[in-house]
Amino acid sequence: MTCTTKQTKGKWLTIAQKWQVIEEHGRSQPSPSLADLDILRSATTVMSKLEAACTPKGRSLTLRCPELEERLASYVEACAIMPAPPTRREARSAE
Structure with missing residues (x-):
């Protein structure tokens, strides 16, 4: 996959798709689009969200109180x- 954002134009990218963009950029040096550059700038945030088991939109899976x-x-x-x-069967047998 050379450019993730062209395939998903106008759609939200999941954390996994952003991770793929970051990995592809690490392997080669293509001229990334502006959307790809924004993702690469926030690479540390994306990686931490992926490691923290977040939903595709970046929300936490569990809320704890x-x-x-x-x-x-x-x-x-x-x-x-x-x-x-007592169960109904036990209640009937006791009668």
Whole structure:
């Protein structure tokens, strides 16, 4: 692939496509388009997003709230301690 932006003209490039542009530029020295130059200027950002497991648009895959994580863990532990409610089959056989 010689020029990623020509094939995706007018479309958003994914992080993986930007990574391909950066790799191609590293292998050869073609005259890149302005869009390719913008991608190459932000190469460190693109690489960090790729390593951080982001979505194609650069959004984080997980959002974490420590308070909610703690509350969820305590709720799960409380549910594990409680006895399981009887099933319908068990309730019918007890009658």
